[in-house]
Amino acid sequence: MSESLIRLEAAAPFDFWSTLQAHGWVDLLPNEYHPESQSFSRVQQLASGKVVQLNISAEQGDGIIPLNVLVAHEGRLSVKDRSEIENVVCHMLRLDEDFSEFYRLCKKNGMPWSQMKPGNGRLLRSPELFEDMVKVICTTNVQWGGTKRMVRELVEQFGEALPGNPNLKAFPLAQAIADVSFEDFQSRVRLGYRTPYIYQLARDFAQGSNCYAKFSDMQIPTEEVRKELLSVKGIGNYAAASVLMLLGRYDEIPVDSVFQQLMSKKYFDGGNFDLKEALAIYQDWGKWKYLAYWFDLLTFHQTAEDTSNSD
DNA sequence: CCCCTACGCCCAACCAGATT
């Protein structure tokens, strides 16, 4: 194994650490979270088939924030490999996304959003839509521990291993799942009722029918993408909103148990509430509803922690 | 179109009985 360093730059405002911590994705394999070194790593299978390990960290900076991507690999990295890795990191960390309009709204809307640090707002995502869709389906009808287990089993069973380290694997290619029979897939990964959904999704992606490729085209209206997502078995309102967020479309709020709890505790005095009333709270945020809700949630938990610590 | 309910799955908690 040899190591290569790839340097990238993130334009301010950018906050590496908050991008990783803002939601649970960093805890799902093949992502690995290293709080002690303020970095995260990930085994990644490149288009060439080569499996590498990326170790990503950020330096301090006022304007441009330098990012270091330490790549562990076999043989040599081609120019193509290097540029693919740059794209992967750029996509995961959303380096190309522009949040300035969201920041302006935050300043205007008072607490708690006005206290948001510059660079907040990015939520880690996967290099490929397939991985994000599978992971979102694995968050439905289950608690977080179950999600982690299902993703771990998928990676262990169908991911390509890093050369010389059979324990470190990449996220499965859709093709790797589509290559086995349904019965085989079902027996190797315990996904419950999700088994046929994820199997079908893998086959669709493997076929490259490209009905999903257009989702990243921001010219296409979000509502259209949403309808397409809802037609996928296993994806309902909550999952569609989550996938849309991962696609960089923040129009929809994922109504799940986390949302219900926040609404009840923060806005409805701990009691029951009407869903429409709750959603109306974020109505003014337009295409930034998801982020407005999400940072409402994060700051609510933070202040709850602070008050319990000071007791 | 929206609302409602049943569903399917896993896991934690609980319990009974058996074994040290």
Added chain:
DNA sequence: AATCTGGTTGGGCGTAGGGG
């Protein structure tokens, strides 16, 4: 009495699909 094993129950969770 303490620990282990196997079995059962209840809670948690969005989705699918049917009905209004």
